[in-house]
Amino acid sequence: MALLDVKNLCVDFHTDQGTVHAVRDISFSVGESEAVGIVGESGSGKSVTMYSVMGLLAGNGSITGGSVSLNGQEITESAFPDHKAYEAAMDQIRGNQMAMIFQDPMTFLNPVVKIGKQITEVIKNHQKVTDAEARARAIELMGQVGIPSPEKRLNQYPHEFSGGMRQRIIIAIALANNPKLIIADEPTTALDVTIQAQVLDLIRDMKEKMNSSVIMITHDLGVVASLCDRILIMYGGKIVESGSDREIFYDPKHPYTRGLLQCVHNPEKKEKLKPIAGSPPDLLKPPAGCPFVDRCPEAMKVCKLYMPEVTTYSATHQCACWLEEANRRKGENHG
């Protein structure tokens, strides 16, 4: 059984301009101790998907369809009798069974509360421990994530730490209760390359040590290449392709995935960058057909009108594109 199972999830946001269909009917699952990367541009719905899994959607957002289950237990609000029961259940789950690492370490940490208190708070919320035990655990965690002289730094405030150190503290908080699932939302985007490498190493080590699953949300294909076993490519609120790391990088099927791979500069190869022309679709008025149709170099008439069928290539590799269907029919006609 999968650890996390998302089925036909739809998320809408109500804004002054109308309803934004941020996530449109997506399904995926994450197995035990698996690392899954969700790759997409800003506005593709990758963060919104994970925020709805965590039950952390903004006030104007709501899950309008589908279900999310963790360890076989359904955790969508519609599965609970009322909002209060849902929040009570989520309080037990969040930070305990699953935890999130956020992008911006400065806005996540409370600037007027000492680091030590911010870590022990999470421990005491979910475990019956004394103050001294919680403190000892906090020191242990800070040591694990590589913060030097943790006993001393426990009494410092967030502004006394650098960006990389703050991100380590956030990781320590996320790990405090040995969660089964760690969701990292662009954890290294705000950091420099050398610090990014340190933080990615840390996430990888921690995942192996604690045997937890990781979902890595990012727009950087380089980050997922070094860390993830399986990759989902999101575009315009849909999963357009999913596959193992090797399937996505060496045998990409969707024109968007191929385009994405061509517009990152791979220092190992000398190639001219081929950007994807245009910009992402407006999800206030999502296209009836494939979300990528306006930027796709291989778009056909059918792409504009109907959402493509999903083609399955292997147990892990799937892609939603009409090109495959077209190729198949061509083959049939010839045969």
Next chain:
Amino acid sequence: MADAEIRKEAAGEKAPLLQVDHLKTHFDVTKGLFSPKQIVKAVDDVSFYVGEGETYGLVGESGCGKSTLGRTLVKIYPATGGKILYKGQDIARLGKEEEKHFRKEVQMIFQDPYASLNPRMTVGEIIKEPMEIHGILDSSKDREDRAAELLKTVGLKPDHIRRYPHEFSGGQRQRISIARTLALNPRFIICDEPISALDVSIQAQIINLLKEIQNELGISYLFVAHDLSMVNYISHRIGVMYLGHLVEEGPADQVYEHPIHPYTKALLSAIPIPDPDVAKSRSRIKLEGELPTPINPPAGCPFKGRCPMATEECGKSRPEMRDFGGHKAACFYAEAGK
């Protein structure tokens, strides 16, 4: 410009467009009247040149002084020491007319396309404003036409001229910024992390646009960024900064493929490679710790605290730039071609 001419400049046969000589930009951050003096040495003793039609890439981590350097070059910050020569003239000693000319020819593109465009002005007004200030073209109609033409140059539609910045995406806004700088027919543009706020698929669009403009108009760029792989893609030469100092400099491919300075080596090996087999198997040079504070930095090599090769000697004096055939590095243990 042809590579041959750049080589001529490198050989000193032709004066470079911009020459920076032992430049220092220091900030006094002393708190209180009687406390000891605290100086942030954001840029300390940096020398390099940028040739006509050339792109010079400046890389380093945040806090290394690369943006401060860019801003000092356009006189947003005053230089504390050293000289900046533009077309052979010291920019600190320009007359009123020369100053205006300098400010017209040297332009800047900023990192954040959301903060660098006035939300209350239309795109047309934004692009026309610099032309009005510098008295380019006589009538408002001509300027309008020119603005529409510039929008086409940067890949937008001429009828976008009456729209406001909020109607555009990040990449499109960055195109508007580029159109604004081009309005003055600049010779030299300082690009301060122009792509780091953009999505990957859009970054490549902007980089290719900058390259096309350079090929067509022969403009020189100083391209400031922390992303070494993109810098390598656009630059002819690269300089690597660490804690206010230039630690390595050379032709882009040489710096990228055969780095000399241990910091450059570490920086390169930290770049995530979009290839799972390579990324999961390669060994990385791991840097411990982070960039130290530039407030009253200690003597010696700026990198000694994190350097895997550091010895006692590195703490005694600062290594000078040494030349390895056009490729320079400031390290006592640097060896060429390794």
